Amino acid sequence: MTLTIQGQLRGCIGALEAYQPFVLDVIEHAAAAGVNDYRFNPVSARELTAIRIEISRLTSPKPLVYADADDLLRKLRPDVDGVIIRDGRQRATFLPQVWEQLSEPAEFLDHLCHKMGARPDLWRRKKLDVLVYQVEEFHE
DSSP, rough: OOOTTTTTEEEEEOSOOOOSOOOHHHHHHHHHHHHTTTSSSSOOOGGGGTTEEEEEOOOOOEEEOOOOHHHHHOOOOOOOOOEEEEEEEEEEEOOGGGGGTTTTTHHHHHHHHHHTTTTTTTHHHHHHEEEEEEEEEEEO
């Protein structure tokens, strides 16, 4: 679930794997994106009329096999793939829509590592588990 105001991210929370009926997932994550995204203050009542909602239904993530950092850059498909990176218990994901702001694969991976709580260049220094998925988007 992604919330925006005038095209700018205002909250985004979801699940990588289904664990409940889709309608319940939408309800739960819409509320969580509005009040529990640690990057933002909770949505205020005055913001509600400006909020736009986007729902992204993810396909099952598939491992991306790659040899090294350069091969990883070649195999990523900007504007198509959402990407999950994992390093032990840490993980992070960006939806395919994030490519609109981070169109260069190296920059995309740097920011994704940072989101995971790691050094931005971790993907260059260490082979991470990488999975890709696509989304079906629903907009208001």
